[in-house]
Amino acid sequence: MTREEIEQVVTDELGHIAPEVDIDLVDRDGDIREEFDIDSMDFLTLVTGLHERLGIDIPEADYAKLDSLDSAVSYLEMHLVA
Amino acid sequence: MTLPTIEAQSARSDDRPNLDDYDGTCRAFRWSDARGLLDGLPDGGLNIAYEAVDRHVAHGNGDRLALRWIDNDETAHDLSYADLATATNRFANVLAALGLKSGDRVFSLLGRTPELYIAALGALKGGHVFSPLFSAFGPEPIKARMTIGGAKLLVTTKSLYRRKVAPIRAQLDSLEHVLLIDGTDDLPDGTVSLSDALASASGDFDVVATDPEDMALLHFTSGTTGRPKGAIHVHAAVTAHHVTGKYALDLQPGDVYWCTADPGWVTGTSYGIISPLTNGVTMIVDQAEFDAERWYRILQDQRVTVWYTAPTAIRMLMKVGADLPKTFDLSALRFMASVGEPLNPEAVVWGDQTFGRPFHDNWWQTETGGIMIANYPSMPVKPGSMGKPLPGIEAAVVEHANGAVKELTEPGAMGELALKTGWPSMMRGYLDEEERYRKCFSGDWYLTGDLATRDADGYYWFVGRADDVIKAAGHLIGPFEVESALMEHPAVAEAGVIGVPDPTAGEMVKAYVALKPGFTADDALNRELRGHARKRLGPAVAPKMIEFRENLPKTRSGKIMRRLLKARELGLPEGDISTLESDEK
Missing domain, CATH: 3.30.300.30 (ANL, C-terminal domain)
Structure with a gap:
């Protein structure tokens, strides 16, 4: 899977949770919870959705590594390759 | 399923809790004695912020650590009681300079930052009414609450203002001032930099001698129908904040206390600002959202002794598992409590197995202002039960009959949980909603809207809500x-x-x-x-x-x-x- 494809999956899932957010206006390095206005429950929904779409287990201890759109994509890219 | 009763925590350790003898303390308890634990102001005045902050400075404890703020990057910033006294004085002076009068409503829309604590206490010092808003609210809940509350001044951030307030600003008729805590230039129209204003304000301020019955806090809550209700709390509530923190949270001198609730809700104010400070402990405030590893690191590194958290957070910690906490030194933890909704029995037991002590669930509402029913360190814990009423609180399970209520005394009988009126932190009204306020009472019982049972040992058990909230x-x-x-x-x-x-x-x-x-x-x-x-x-x-x-x-x-x-x-x-x-x- 290319980085672009992974990013598409992440933005799809975020779009499902926060459909009102215009992805083009988002700061990709900004705090993902703030940029997409998501709470802790939404974040868990995101992680579950990514697990289902990509088959990657994201342990709770790694949640902090998904703190922005870019870092989430990088994290998934690294774990898909491994 | 009923899980076995857990032996009282104090029976398993040498710790002597504040509430060592539940029955004896309940028998002897008088609210007037509890009031005597505080100083008050000359001529019968009582001010929450004075009791929380200035009292400790007056008693020579100004150098004690009041607030340790841990920012998103996990850098700690400290404020002593003396620092907090000065900062809140400055804030009160800023409000006075803007022309705010006693009773004017000061709102905050902030994450967990020191400015929130300074604004809350500074507003109270000036005799203004403080109302916190949860920063995850969207524009509609914000508009409804600021309109009902007649907000005169708002303290917020640039980003929250731009996203949530600017679009509705024109509809907020009462709002005169907006103070932004971040940045001094490039500010949106109609806003002022708080740091600029504070820099030119004096650090001396004479606390306004509020009457105990003067309005101090406005906390919004939701009913089944109609608009949100603004529950009015008065300065007299501080007696309940103080003594319930002593008994239900076992707050003691030297404690490092962490309340994970956001001050945008009542728990985060009563027990995230007022009670810990009146009890003179050190508060830990974490800016970040829930993160299991970070939380354990804070408990360890800050040597937290008393931890007050919520079922949702505990269940998220349970999902992470019991292995992670084992890698941290949590030996400083002495007392753990939970509030917000009933804590499921499995979570109580999980706490006992994982931390060597159970979570102590307690129960209260926005309207009650403080903890009403709780599990105490000196009392066996029945997992799933909310515990027994605080000293000074009389609870009952009642049913409605012919326009009055009847107490159900049979153990296990289900009815509405009711409290005998007369404790100091009881709400004094819903703002401009006399009819809805009156409906909360029958005779001298306050009706909570929660369904409950009481067992033969006097423990209360939550059953559900009587309405659709x-x-x-x-x-x-x-x-x-x-x-x-x-x-x-x-x-x-x-x-x-x-x-x-x-x-x-x-x-x-x-x-x-x-x-x-x-x-x-x-x-x-x-x-x-x-x-x-x-x-x-x-x-x-x-x-x-x-x-x-x-x-x-x-x-x-x-x-x-x-x-x-x-x-x-x-x-x-x-x-x-x-x-x-x-x-x-």
């Missing part, structure tokens, strides 16, 4: 507020909102929607409606799920039967449906 992640959400926002969308003909069980959050907000002719119930519209609701309500209040229906079940008068939607969602008996006129399709 939703409790998601410990926060009360009124279905009407959510339905109203959905109805604003041109496609929506009818909306019914209920709480559905969720293993982590307790309940999750779910909406049923019937569309107007000409609209198609498809995924695109579902997303659009959820987005529409999130934009208006924010993530904390907006429905997480929307389901389309052709028609919603209604009574003859056209009222949507949420109870029936919920029974069907959960596969429960439908109960009395004699008032059903138009059924669901």
Whole structure:
């Protein structure tokens, strides 16, 4: 899977949770919870959705590594390759 | 399933809790004695902020650490009681310079930052009324609360202002001043830099000698119908904040205390600002959102002794597992408590197995201002029970009969949980809603709207809500507020909102929607409606799920039967449906 494809999956899932957010206006390095206005429950929904779409287990201890759109994509890219 | 009773924590250790003898303390307790634990002001005045901050400075404890703020990057910033006294004096002077008068309403829309604490206490010092708003609210809940509360001044951040307040500013008639805590230049129109204002303000201020019955705090809560209710609390409440913190949280000198609740809700104010400070302990305030590893690191590194958290957080920690906490030194922890919704028995036991001590659940409401029923370190814990009433509090299970209430004394009998009026932190009214306030009482009983039982040992057990309000992640959400926002969308003909069980959050907000002719119930519209609701309500209040229906079940008068939607969602008996006129399709 290319980085672009992974990013598409992440933005799809975020779009499902926060459909009102215009992805083009988002700061990709900004705090993902703030940029997409998501709470802790939404974040868990995101992680579950990514697990289902990509088959990657994201342990709770790694949640902090998904703190922005870019870092989430990088994290998934690294774990898909491994 | 009933899990075995857990032996009283104090029977297993050498710790001597503040409330060592529950029955004896209850017998001897007088609210006037509890008031004597505080200083008061000359001529009978009483001011929450004086008792929380300045009193300790006056007693020579100004160098004690009051607040350790841990920012997002995990850097600690410290404020002693003396620092906090000066900072709150400056803030009070800023408000005075802006022309605010006693009783004027000061609102905050902030994450957990020191400015929030300074604003709350500074406003109280100046005799103003403080009302905190949760920063995850969207523009609609913010507008409703600031309008009802008659907000005169708002303290917030640039980003929150731009996203949530600027779009509704023109509709906030009472609002005169907006103070922004971040940045000094490039500020939006109609806002002022707080740091600039503070820099030119004096650090000396004479605390306004408020009367104990003067309004101090305005906390918003949700009912089944109608707009949010502003529960009025007065300065006298500080006696209850103080003594309940002593008994139910076992706050003692030298404690390092961490309340994880956001001050945007009542717990985060009563027990996240006032009670710990009146008790002279050190508060830990974490800016970041929940993160299991970070939380354990804070408990370890800050040597937290008393931890007050919530069921949703505990259940998230349980999901992470018991291995992670084992890698941290949590030996400083002495007392753990939980509030927000009933803590499931498994979580109480998990705490005992994982930390060597159980979570002590307690119960109270926005209206009660402070903890009313609790589990204490000196009392065996029955997992799943909310415990027994605080000293000074008389509780009962009652049923309604002929316009009055009757106490049910039979153990295990289910009825509405009621409290005998007269404790100092009881709300004094819902702002401008006398009728709704009056409905909360029958004779000298305050009716909580919660259903409960009491067992033969005097322990109380939560059963459910008597009305349709939703409790998601410990926060009360009124279905009407959510339905109203959905109805604003041109496609929506009818909306019914209920709480559905969720293993982590307790309940999750779910909406049923019937569309107007000409609209198609498809995924695109579902997303659009959820987005529409999130934009208006924010993530904390907006429905997480929307389901389309052709028609919603209604009574003859056209009222949507949420109870029936919920029974069907959960596969429960439908109960009395004699008032059903138009059924669901």
